[in-house]
Amino acid sequence: MILYYAQGACSLADHIALHEADMTFERVRVDLKSHTTEDGDDYTHINPKGYVPALQLDDGYVLTENIAILSWIADRVPRLGLAGFGRFRLLETLAFISTEIHKAFKPLFTPDATAADKAKAGVAIGGRLDLIAGQVEGPWLFGPEISVADPYLYVMLMWARNNALRVPDTLNAFFDSMTLRPAVRRSLEHEGLR
Numbered sequence: 001m002i003l004y005y006a007q008g009a010c011s012l013a014d015h016i017a018l019h020e021a022d023m024t025f026e027r028v029r030v031d032l033k034s035h036t037t038e039d040g041d042d043y044t045h046i047n048p049k050g051y052v053p054a055l056q057l058d059d060g061y062v063l064t065e066n067i068a069i070l071s072w073i074a075d076r077v078p079r080l081g082l083a084g085f086g087r088f089r090l091l092e093t094l095a096f097i098s099t100e101i102h103k104a105f106k107p108l109f110t111p112d113a114t115a116a117d118k119a120k121a122g123v124a125i126g127g128r129l130d131l132i133a134g135q136v137e138g139p140w141l142f143g144p145e146i147s148v149a150d151p152y153l154y155v156m157l158m159w160a161r162n163n164a165l166r167v168p169d170t171l172n173a174f175f176d177s178m179t180l181r182p183a184v185r186r187s188l189e190h191e192g193l194r
C-alpha cells in the first residue's frame with residue numbers, strides 16, 4: 001500500500017489515520033506544483049486529479065478523496081470508526097470537515113487571493129470551527145475512542161494556527177492532546193514537520 005502525500009497537506013490526515021490503524025504502508029511524496037513524485041514519476045498517471053491524497057491499495061486500485069480513504073481505513077479497522085447509526089455521524093463529520101472547513105481554506109493558499117478574500121475565509125472558518133468545537137465529546141470528537149475524523153480535524157487546526165486564525169479553546173486542547181499521540185508524532189516526523 002502506498003500513500004501519496006505532500007508535506008503538511010490534507011494527506012497528513014490519512015497519514016496519521018494509517019499509523020493509528022497500525023497499517024503497513026509506504027509513503028511517496030508528491031510535488032504539487034510539478035505533479036511529480038519523489039521518484040520522478042508523473043503523478044497524474046497515478047491520480048489524474050493531480051491532488052493528494054491518493055492511496056494505492058495492495059491490489060493496485062488507487063483510492064482518492066479524504067472522505068473515501070478515511071472511511072476505507074475505518075472499514076478495515078473498526079476501532080477507528082463508529083458502529084450502527086454512528087457510521088452516519090462519522091460520515092456527516094467527515095463531510096463537514098471536507099466541504100465546509102477544508103475547502104474554506106482555499107483563499108488562504110491561493111497566492112493571488114485578495115486580502116478581503118482571505119479575511120472572509122478566516123471568518124467563515126472561525127464560524128465552522130465554533131460549530132465543530134460544540135460537537136467535541138472529549139477528549140476526541142466522538143468521546144474516549146479516536147476515530148478517523150480526528151486526524152482530519154487535527155490538520156484543519158494546524159492550518160488554522162499556521163494562518164493565525166482564531167481557534168476555540170476546546171479545539172486548542174484537542175490539538176495539543178492529538179500532538180502527543182505516537183501516530184501523530186510519527187507522521188509529523190516522516191513529513192519533516194517536527
Ligand SMILES: N[C@@H](CCC(=O)N[C@@H](CS)C(=O)NCC(=O)O)C(=O)O
Nearest residue numbers: 009010032050051052053065066067
Ligand atoms: N477533494 C479532495 C481535495 C484534496 C486537496 O485539496 N488536496 C490539496 C492538498 S490539501 C492538493 O493536493 N492541492 C493541489 C492541487 O489541487 O493541485 C479530497 O478531499 O481529498
